[in-house]
Amino acid sequence: MNAIKIAAVALIVAGVLGLAYGGFTYTKETHETTLGPLELTVTDKETINVPIWAGVGAIAVGGLLLLFGSRKR
Template identity: 60%
Template sequence: MNISRIAAIVLIVGGVLALLYGGFSYTKDTTAVKLGPIELSVKEKQTVNIPIWAGVAAIVAGGLLIVLGKKG
């Protein structure tokens, strides 16, 4: 397996996952108050939405890599 085929598979799988889930979330620690030795931290949940066009574009790009890789 060459690099372009691996990249194509990663793009296709990533595109399909983007279409299925539509985004992902993560937790970010932030310092709310720091008063001398006392520190108060807050956990914030951030959500990142992945547009539908990005998932479709990743699938198309992966498909093109596979097709063009076979010709070359």
């Protein structure tokens, strides 16, 4: 498989996952401090919503890359 086919399959998989789950959540540390023997950290939970048009667009672009990406001129 060449790089174009791998990118096309990755776009299709990402589009399907975006449509299936609708978004993803991740946790990031925002503040960390040490007060003597105590260590305090603050973590924030962030949610990213994937729009429907982005999932459909990723599937469409991936499909087009599979169909037309490997053709020689």
